[in-house]
Amino acid sequence: MAKPNKALIKLPAYQEERIGTQIAEGETIRAARPHVLTDVVTNYCPGCTHGIVNRLVAECIDELGIEGKTVGIAPVGCSVMMYDFFNCDMIEAAHGRAPAVATGVKRVHPENVVFAYQGDGDLASIGTAETVHAATRGEKITVIFINNAIYGMTGGQMAPTSLPNQVTQTSPYGRDVSKVGYPVRISELLATLDGVAYVERVTCDSRQHIMQAKKAIKKAFQNQIDGIGYSLVEVVATCPTNWGMTPLDAFQWLRDNMLPYYPLGVYKDVVADGFATAADAALERAKDCPIAQQKKED
Amino acid sequence: MKGNEVLAEAAMRAGCRFFFGYPITPQTELAAYMAKKLPTIGGTFLQAESEIAAINMVYGAAAAGARVMTSSSSPGVSLKGEGVSYMAGADCPGVIVNVQRGGPGLGGIQPSQSDYFQATRALGHGDFYMPVFAPSTVQEMADLIYDAFDLADEYRTPTMILADGMIGQMMEPVLLPPERDLSTLPAKPWATSGSRMERKHNVINSLYLSPNKLEDTNYERFERYEQIKEKHQRQELMSCDDAQIVVVAFGAASRIARTAVRDARKKGIKAGLLRPITLWPFPTKAIDELCDGGASSFLSVELNMGQMVQDVRLAVNGRASVDFYGRTGGVLPTPEEVLQAIEKVAAGEPVVQSAEPGAVGSLLPHPKHRKSSYERGE
Numbered sequence: 001m002a003k004p005n006k007a008l009i010k011l012p013a014y015q016e017e018r019i020g021t022q023i024a025e026g027e028t029i030r031a032a033r034p035h036v037l038t039d040v041v042t043n044y045c046p047g048c049t050h051g052i053v054n055r056l057v058a059e060c061i062d063e064l065g066i067e068g069k070t071v072g073i074a075p076v077g078c079s080v081m082m083y084d085f086f087n088c089d090m091i092e093a094a095h096g097r098a099p100a101v102a103t104g105v106k107r108v109h110p111e112n113v114v115f116a117y118q119g120d121g122d123l124a125s126i127g128t129a130e131t132v133h134a135a136t137r138g139e140k141i142t143v144i145f146i147n148n149a150i151y152g153m154t155g156g157q158m159a160p161t162s163l164p165n166q167v168t169q170t171s172p173y174g175r176d177v178s179k180v181g182y183p184v185r186i187s188e189l190l191a192t193l194d195g196v197a198y199v200e201r202v203t204c205d206s207r208q209h210i211m212q213a214k215k216a217i218k219k220a221f222q223n224q225i226d227g228i229g230y231s232l233v234e235v236v237a238t239c240p241t242n243w244g245m246t247p248l249d250a251f252q253w254l255r256d257n258m259l260p261y262y263p264l265g266v267y268k269d270v271v272a273d274g275f276a277t278a279a280d281a282a283l284e285r286a287k288d289c290p291i292a293q294q295k296k297e298d
Numbered sequence: 299m300k301g302n303e304v305l306a307e308a309a310m311r312a313g314c315r316f317f318f319g320y321p322i323t324p325q326t327e328l329a330a331y332m333a334k335k336l337p338t339i340g341g342t343f344l345q346a347e348s349e350i351a352a353i354n355m356v357y358g359a360a361a362a363g364a365r366v367m368t369s370s371s372s373p374g375v376s377l378k379g380e381g382v383s384y385m386a387g388a389d390c391p392g393v394i395v396n397v398q399r400g401g402p403g404l405g406g407i408q409p410s411q412s413d414y415f416q417a418t419r420a421l422g423h424g425d426f427y428m429p430v431f432a433p434s435t436v437q438e439m440a441d442l443i444y445d446a447f448d449l450a451d452e453y454r455t456p457t458m459i460l461a462d463g464m465i466g467q468m469m470e471p472v473l474l475p476p477e478r479d480l481s482t483l484p485a486k487p488w489a490t491s492g493s494r495m496e497r498k499h500n501v502i503n504s505l506y507l508s509p510n511k512l513e514d515t516n517y518e519r520f521e522r523y524e525q526i527k528e529k530h531q532r533q534e535l536m537s538c539d540d541a542q543i544v545v546v547a548f549g550a551a552s553r554i555a556r557t558a559v560r561d562a563r564k565k566g567i568k569a570g571l572l573r574p575i576t577l578w579p580f581p582t583k584a585i586d587e588l589c590d591g592g593a594s595s596f597l598s599v600e601l602n603m604g605q606m607v608q609d610v611r612l613a614v615n616g617r618a619s620v621d622f623y624g625r626t627g628g629v630l631p632t633p634e635e636v637l638q639a640i641e642k643v644a645a646g647e648p649v650v651q652s653a654e655p656g657a658v659g660s661l662l663p664h665p666k667h668r669k670s671s672y673e674r675g676e
Contacts, residue, residue, distance in 0.1 A: 089492055090499065101361070103355050107316060108358075112362075
């Protein structure tokens with residue numbers, strides 16, 4: 001069989017090597033999964049965006065050539081079994097504690113690349129303290145945050161990011177903000193913290209957005225490799241199963257309701273702001289505070 | 299040196315280079331010592347945002363193959379329960395120090411042994427144990443933390459030093475253990491330290507959705523527990539050769555009990571002291587030998603309302619009488635009070651006289667015991 005038309009699809013180098021290879025009589029490789037992904041069938045529902053984001057993370061790890069020094073932290077939630085899907089070293093954390101576990105690993109092996117992959121309940125509810133403090137410490141880790149406005153694994157309960165009036169199993173009359181308060185905008189929140197180097201909110205409802213998401217994820221990994229600071233990419237995602245919609249309807253609901261509440265964009269990027277690291281940006285921000293300007297003697 | 303400082307110094311000498319903790323009285327000297335010294339020897343001290351975060355950092359560092367510890371006191375140790383359960387479930391070695399204070403709730407800040415149940419049953423949810431060491435001197439603070447690290451690595455389990463505010467704050471001369479040659483620390487081929495593309499990837503995990511697989515991992519872990527029970531029960535015996543009454547006490551309570559036992563001997567009572575050094579595994583073999591040797595009564599003396607006495611009863615298993623005497627809430631009994639309890643046992647009278655006015659429950663000491671001799675003006 002002929003190779004795919006490269007004019008239409010730009011394939012990463014690691015795939016190009018394998019695509020078109022004949023592996024048996026009449027069997028030619030037409031598409032290949034990233035090396036860092038195992039051949040385990042995922043537990044994600046049909047139409048779920050976790051699969052896309054897992055794949056993007058894997059492509060970034062492959063393209064950066066860091067599989068051998070990457071340690072991933074799996075959360076509790078729909079991606080709890082991620083340690084089965086990745087070929088790099090993986091740790092399964094308690095609910096919400098992935099940033100603390102990532103901190104432990106990174107402090108022991110600063111040369112490693114450590115990423116945490118968390119959902120909204122994990123990162124923005126039970127693990128808010130761990131999230132905020134890992135960020136403000138400027139832990140040199142990469143966090144991938146899947147915000148689909150619902151608890152998926154447990155069957156569709158109200159999440160910290162569920163939208164006002166959104167119907168869920170535990171907000172059957174719609175999220176009543178007068179009683180349970182408002183959704184948490186994590187990217188905006190974390191962007192205020194000095195330890196943070198980079199925060200971007202992306203989505204994956206279209207090819208264009210998926211490529212943008214990949215660019216952001218890759219940058220979040222590259223920042224860690226370059227020692228710039230804490231990086232987080234929030235992916236506004238869908239949950240067709242618990243939203244009770246078809247995958248296509250879910251994407252439309254995401255565009256109609258999620259994106260106006262959670263606007264896409266870069267919320268902080270110290271490099272784009274002209275700083276070498278998050279620490280440099282923090283120093284500049286505190287330029288009128290004498291004690292913060294004291295030089296540390298090594 | 300203070301007991302808490304000795305724990306820190308000895309831990310570093312045992313090869314510990316990572317400490318994650320959260321401030322709490324009465325263990326503050328330990329963390330302060332670590333904060334000052336660890337960075338100067340290439341280690342990491344990190345004050346976490348909470349006990350929960352601290353123990354999960356310990357979990358991450360342990361998973362990455364480091365010798366790592368955390369320390370806290372009773373209320374903080376409750377918060378660590380989650381992480382300790384995950385460490386046990388994922389077979390991650392690490393040392394947890396509990397410099398106990400009185401409870402429940404916020405309790406007090408005076409010495410106590412009221413976390414015996416928490417330490418020896420399962421510190422957190424699930425089917426697990428962990429080795430628990432109970433130092434009774436500052437010297438033992440140094441010696442036992444060395445052993446706690448080695449046992450943790452050998453059996454891939456969290457281990458605990460169960461100290462109390464008295465030993466932690468006390469100053470005694472101490473012979474510090476030698477610096478551990480870090481090259482002799484055990485290899486950890488299971489650690490998630492990055493595959494370097496040289497081996498199959500490692501996974502540190504405590505999730506097993508298949509009941510059979512989960513049962514298998516628990517069976518495997520309990521086989522290790524059986525080995526620990528077989529090889530690592532530790533205790534000290536004092537004048538037990540011909541003892542009819544054996545006082546059982548650990549940590550700070552054992553120091554008081556030791557004096558009381560000596561005083562009882564002077565009065566012609568054949569008393570002895572069994573001091574458990576490991577609380578889990580509990581020294582059941584020593585109790586077997588004492589029962590075989592003719593001990594007819596056991597008296598558990600504790601700084602709580604009667605916790606270890608349950609293990610004494612289980613170990614004695616009806617072969618002798620078992621009584622309890624304790625003070626709680628941070629109050630230390632005097633040796634005279636313990637001696638009176640020994641004399642009651644010797645006379646065949648109940649240690650607890652709940653029929654007397656003012657006594658609330660059968661486990662409460664007699665009201666006259668509720669004040670120290672100092673408070674009674676004696």
